[in-house]
Amino acid sequence: MSQISYELTIQPENQKILVPSDTTLLEAITEAGVNITAACGGKASCGKCRIIIEDGNLPLPTDIELSVLTEEQLRSGMRLACRTKLDSDMVITVPDTSRSLEVRILMGGASHPVELSPNVSKHYLELPTQALTEAVSLFNHLCRTLDLRADASLRSEPALSLSKGQALRADLALLQRLPNVLDAWNNKLTAVVCDGKLIALEQGDTTKRCYGIALDVGTTTIVGALIDLTTGEDVATTSMVNPQSTYGHDVISRINFAIGGEHSLDELQLAVISAINQIIASLIKSSKVKSEEIYEMTVVGNSTMFHLLLGIHPRSLGTMPYVPVVSHSVDVNAADLGILQVNPAANVHILPNIAGFIGADSVGAILAANFDKAEDDSIKIMADMGTNCEIILRKNDQLFACSAAAGPAFEGAKIKHGMYAGPGAIESVSLNDDCEYKTIGKVTPKGICGSGLVDLGAELLRVGIVDATGRMLAPDELNDKISPQLQKRLVKNETDGILEFVIANSENNAPITLTQRDVRELQLAKAAIRTGIEVLLRQAGLQLDDVDELCVAGGFGNYLNKENAIRLGLIPEMPLARIKFIGNAAFIGAKMALISRDIRDRADKVARSTQHLQIADTPDFQTLYMESMTF
Numbered sequence: 013m014s015q016i017s018y019e020l021t022i023q024p025e026n027q028k029i030l031v032p033s034d035t036t037l038l039e040a041i042t043e044a045g046v047n048i049t050a051a052c053g054g055k056a057s058c059g060k061c062r063i064i065i066e067d068g069n070l071p072l073p074t075d076i077e078l079s080v081l082t083e084e085q086l087r088s089g090m091r092l093a094c095r096t097k098l099d100s101d102m103v104i105t106v107p108d109t110s111r112s113l114e115v116r117i118l119m120g121g122a123s124h125p126v127e128l129s130p131n132v133s134k135h136y137l138e139l140p141t142q143a144l145t146e147a148v149s150l151f152n153h154l155c156r157t158l159d160l161r162a163d164a165s166l167r168s169e170p171a172l173s174l175s176k177g178q179a180l181r182a183d184l185a186l187l188q189r190l191p192n193v194l195d196a197w198n199n200k201l202t203a204v205v206c207d208g209k210l211i212a213l214e215q216g217d218t219t220k221r222c223y224g225i226a227l228d229v230g231t232t233t234i235v236g237a238l239i240d241l242t243t244g245e246d247v248a249t250t251s252m253v254n255p256q257s258t259y260g261h262d263v264i265s266r267i268n269f270a271i272g273g274e275h276s277l278d279e280l281q282l283a284v285i286s287a288i289n290q291i292i293a294s295l296i297k298s299s300k301v302k303s304e305e306i307y308e309m310t311v312v313g314n315s316t317m318f319h320l321l322l323g324i325h326p327r328s329l330g331t332m333p334y335v336p337v338v339s340h341s342v343d344v345n346a347a348d349l350g351i352l353q354v355n356p357a358a359n360v361h362i363l364p365n366i367a368g369f370i371g372a373d374s375v376g377a378i379l380a381a382n383f384d385k386a387e388d389d390s391i392k393i394m395a396d397m398g399t400n401c402e403i404i405l406r407k408n409d410q411l412f413a414c415s416a417a418a419g420p421a422f423e424g425a426k427i428k429h430g431m432y433a434g435p436g437a438i439e440s441v442s443l444n445d446d447c448e449y450k451t452i453g454k455v456t457p458k459g460i461c462g463s464g465l466v467d468l469g470a471e472l473l474r475v476g477i478v479d480a481t482g483r484m485l486a487p488d489e490l491n492d493k494i495s496p497q498l499q500k501r502l503v504k505n506e507t508d509g510i511l512e513f514v515i516a517n518s519e520n521n522a523p524i525t526l527t528q529r530d531v532r533e534l535q536l537a538k539a540a541i542r543t544g545i546e547v548l549l550r551q552a553g554l555q556l557d558d559v560d561e562l563c564v565a566g567g568f569g570n571y572l573n574k575e576n577a578i579r580l581g582l583i584p585e586m587p588l589a590r591i592k593f594i595g596n597a598a599f600i601g602a603k604m605a606l607i608s609r610d611i612r613d614r615a616d617k618v619a620r621s622t623q624h625l626q627i628a629d630t631p632d633f634q635t636l637y638m639e640s641m642t643f
């Protein structure tokens with residue numbers, strides 16, 4: 013029996029598609045290429061994939077919709093896209109608040125000077141006419157000339173093997189071109205050498221035009237930089253939301269999606285490769301660089317992103333003992349991966365992983381923060397706070413690492429009015445006589461992002477609306493010292509009876525609140541991170557007082573208010589001067605690895621030597637976790 017299809021019109025794009033009746037709106041919207049937030053990957057647990065049915069049969073709300081949507085929202089036709097199927101033609105709107113188009117993405121960060129030694133080098137050659145008595149093959153003639161003309165540092169570099177010209181390798185396609193190009197270019201050409209291999213020949217002297225791209229493929233965002241490999245300088249940078257977000261906000265949702273269908277892994281890989289191609293197109297557009305002048309790429313990302321990018325099934329990361337399929341660094345031809353807007357011979361170098369949940373992004377951050385260089389005996393901790401918080405401790409020349417499942421609260425998921433750090437997100441809050449807040453982009457609030465949550469949680473604790481156990485006090489329990497304006501903001505939700513604190517009203521006058529449940533999510537997140545730090549300290553035989561510096565990495569960390577993070581217990585109590593925000597350290601690590609082979613060697617060493625701890629396996633885990641729950 014042939015399946016019935018209906019016409020779905022998506023507004024405001026006015027995009028029309030035919031959708032089989034057993035397809036969810038979320039699947040259809042994703043298929044249509046329209047951006048929609050689906051933090052739980054369609055599992056109906058995040059409540060973020062809200063759409064408004066403007067025309068067509070309005071289905072009865074499901075239990076989950078009744079719990080996350082207000083009566084007014086339900087009446088206006090709002091439903092969850094992952095719970096709704098079509099049984100008639102339908103016109104829907106995907107509102108701005110359900111899109112993740114603009115996210116504040118951190119691209120900078122602290123770095124250290126790196127000596128320029130890229131994996132790709134260019135050499136201008138003028139091949140002399142060969143004497144009959146000494147004539148060798150054209151390729152050997154080229155190698156011999158390259159050997160003579162290459163500068164001293166290159167000749168002494170074993171990776172290129174230029175002291176023995178014949179050791180240089182070349183693909184058949186290049187050898188096939190060789191006689192023609194030598195004739196056509198009058199023996200004046202530039203040889204492009206990558207890791208001991210002749211990868212391209214170009215007419216004339218192009219030695220000043222040699223570029224590479226560094227990428228940080230994060231679960232939420234992808235950041236890219238186009239770098240001049242002759243100077244090591246940035247030419248352009250850009251970023252975008254990882255389109256895989258539609259398949260789930262965190263790595264577990266993506267792994268589950270990959271497991272769920274025959275072609276799901278291909279779908280996820282295609283999504284990230286398409287995004288990388290878009291990033292490259294944007295970098296090229298904003299510079300005068302041609303795609304064929306890009307010869308090398310480096311990539312960092314967590315272990316799941318590493319697998320999905322390479323099309324390796326990540327199922328082993330989702331089940332005990334949570335190991336990756338491969339953890340060493342990988343070099344692969346860009347075109348073989350489907351990355352097309354670079355030189356066809358371009359190499360992609362993906363940095364190594366440390367463990368299933370400590371990926372190449374952590375390796376990059378370690379390099380950027382120089383944690384693997386024990387120039388002094390200071391004790392340092394680095395925490396990259398995201399859905400998964402990776403924590404690294406350095407003691408002398410030892411590195412310890414663990415990952416703490418902080419949950420997606422800081423990225424806006426599982427929080428009633430949580431959202432990405434994009435325009436309209438409440439990013440900072442202070443409670444005085446009344447509630448004062450700032451939004452990203454200084455526009456009407458749409459929701460609250462991670463840094464706003466930390467501020468509000470800390471302020472509610474300070475004024476006494478939330479107690480040390482995380483309980484929101486009832487209005488009649490509030491201290492008289494709390495101003496009447498603040499007291500009025502504490503209300504019981506009419507639908508579910510849960511206490512919530514009203515922060516602001518959104519554009520359509522709907523209240524933006526922090527609920528008792530949200531406070532519990534915050535507690536879980538901060539307890540996970542604090543437990544991770546404590547476990548590493550114990551493993552290294554240290555106390556908190558021994559720590560000389562706490563480096564907070566990552567986009568969320570960079571916008572934190574230190575005092576509030578300490579009050580909430582997210583960051584341990586220590587002098588503020590010892591807390592350093594180091595920005596997008598993973599991305600900086602990718603850039604360093606692009607311009608330096610030495611950094612790649614260091615990356616491999618870091619991945620091999622870092623001691624990884626599974627915190628849930630440590631003897632005191634349960635006790636520590638419970639202790640860390642209180643504020």
Ligand code: FES
Binds near residue numbers: 054055057059093
């Ligand atoms: S509730 Fe629909 S994607 Fe999460």
